[in-house]
Each structure stands twice: as structure tokens, then as C-alpha cells.
Amino acid sequence: NAGVTQTPKFQVLKTGQSMTLQCAQDMNHEYMSWYRQDPGMGLRLIHYSVGAGITDQGEVPNGYNVSRSTTEDFPLRLLSAAPSQTSVYFCASSLRYSGRAGNTEAFFGQGTRLTVV
Amino acid sequence: AQTVTQSQPEMSVQEAETVTLSCTYDTSENNYYLFWYKQPPSRQMILVIRQEAYKQQNATENRFSVNFQKAAKSFSLKISDSQLGDTAMYFCAFMKPRYSSASKIIFGSGTRLSIRP
Numbered sequence: 634n635a636g637v638t639q640t641p642k643f644q645v646l647k648t649g650q651s652m653t654l655q656c657a658q659d660m661n662h663e664y665m666s667w668y669r670q671d672p673g674m675g676l677r678l679i680h681y682s683v684g685a686g687i688t689d690q691g692e693v694p695n696g697y698n699v700s701r702s703t704t705e706d707f708p709l710r711l712l713s714a715a716p717s718q719t720s721v722y723f724c725a726s727s728l729r730y731s732g733r734a735g736n737t738e739a740f741f742g743q744g745t746r747l748t749v750v
Numbered sequence: 751a752q753t754v755t756q757s758q759p760e761m762s763v764q765e766a767e768t769v770t771l772s773c774t775y776d777t778s779e780n781n782y783y784l785f786w787y788k789q790p791p792s793r794q795m796i797l798v799i800r801q802e803a804y805k806q807q808n809a810t811e812n813r814f815s816v817n818f819q820k821a822a823k824s825f826s827l828k829i830s831d832s833q834l835g836d837t838a839m840y841f842c843a844f845m846k847p848r849y850s851s852a853s854k855i856i857f858g859s860g861t862r863l864s865i866r867p
Binding site: 666668673674675676681691721723725737738739741743 | 754756759783785792793794795797800841845854855857858859860
């Protein structure tokens with residue numbers, strides 16, 4: 634019963650460093666997304682994907698890259714970390730089509746707390 | 751574009767009391783879903799309750815119920831007989847039905863709820 638697995642849980646980076654946040658799900662969900670959570674701003678969408686090979690930008694995509702080579706994995710890359718990217722990052726997955734209410738639930742990973750110094 | 755507003759950044763109530771968290775949203779859509787997510791100190795995002803806009807009946811899940819006012823675009827969460835374990839950040843969220851294209855979940859800024867013993 635793994636659900637959505639994010640690694641690492643915590644990370645400290647120096648300004649200018651790059652890194653990849655990993656996200657994997659075992660529920661065969663087509664839709665995956667990355668959010669960042671900042672105090673007073675809720676969760677904001679960074680990038681999302683509706684299936685392998687298909688990605689698109691969300692609300693705050695600058696400074697981040699994604700790719701989706703398999704259904705299971707959706708890594709988020711920080712190209713050159715900046716202090717403004719200090720945040721908690723969440724990966725989520727769900728079914729692509731929500732024709733029924735029961736299909737609408739998004740399942741979240743446990744988050745990655747990233748600090749850029 | 752859709753927006754979700756939570757006007758209560760923090761709330762605090764005594765154990766066993768009833769508390770209501772407010773949420774308003776803005777959309778031109780007629781059919782959509784609304785959610786309340788709970789984020790305890792563990793950081794895990796947990797779906798508490800969901801409402802389908804075309805259903806007039808308010809959703810309930812044990813001690814949790816909503817007051818959905820479609821014309822007023824209001825979606826409040828009522829927690830009855832509050833328990834210490836209800837202490838968490840609560841996020842209101844909106845999503846259009848996901849049929850032929852990706853539909854994103856839009857989150858409010860959150861309400862931090864503390865239950866006092």
C-alpha cells in the first residue's frame with residue numbers, strides 16, 4: 634500500500650545547486666502533479682502530467698523542469714536553486730478522468746521540505 | 751480563472767465544541783467539485799469531504815459536514831464534537847470535472863485550526 638512516495642523528505646541546497654525531487658505512485662494513475670506550499674498561500678501548482686510523455690505548466694513553473702517517461706514516475710528538477718524556492722513540495726496523483734465523484738480524489742505524497750541557503 | 755478564498759487564517763476552539771471553517775470560490779462553471787483537505791502536523795494531505803456541485807444535498811462524513819451554497823459560491827466545513835486530533839491546517843479546494851482535458855485542483859490559502867483540551 635505504498636500510494637505516492639516522495640523522496641527525500643528533507644533537503645538543504647546551496648544557491649545555484651541543482652537537484653531532483655523524486656515521486657513515484659503505484660496506483661496506475663494517469664494524472665500527476667507537483668505543488669509547492671508556502672505560508673499563507675496554500676498549495677500552488679508547478680507542473681502536471683496527464684500521462685507518460687505529456688507534461689504542462691501550472692501556475693508557478695519558472696525554475697522547475699519535469700518529465701514523465703513512465704506512468705509511475707514524475708520527477709521534479711530544480712535547475713539552479715534560489716532562496717525563493719525554499720518551500721514544501723508535494724507530489725499528487727489521481728485518475729485522469731473524473732466522470733464519477735469517486736474518481737476525483739487526489740493522493741498526496743508526504744512532502745519534501747526544501748531549504749535553499 | 752477559478753479562485754478559492756479562505757478568510758480565516760487561524761481558529762481555535764475548545765475540545766467537544768463545534769467549529770465552522772469558511773470558504774468562498776469564484777467560477778463561471780456550472781458543474782464542479784469542491785473539497786476540504788486536512789493537513790495535520792505530519793504534513794500528510796488527507797481528503798476530509800467532497801461535494802459535487804450538481805448535488806443539492808450537503809455532503810456529510812461522520813462529524814464533518816458542509817454547507818454548500820451554490821448561488822453564493824460558499825462552501826463551509828462544520829466539525830462537530832471537535833477532537834484534539836482535528837488540530838490541523840484545513841484547505842478548501844475546487845476542481846472542474848476532468849473529462850477530455852486535464853483539470854487542476856485550485857487550493858485556498860488554508861485555515862489553521864487548533865483544538866484546545
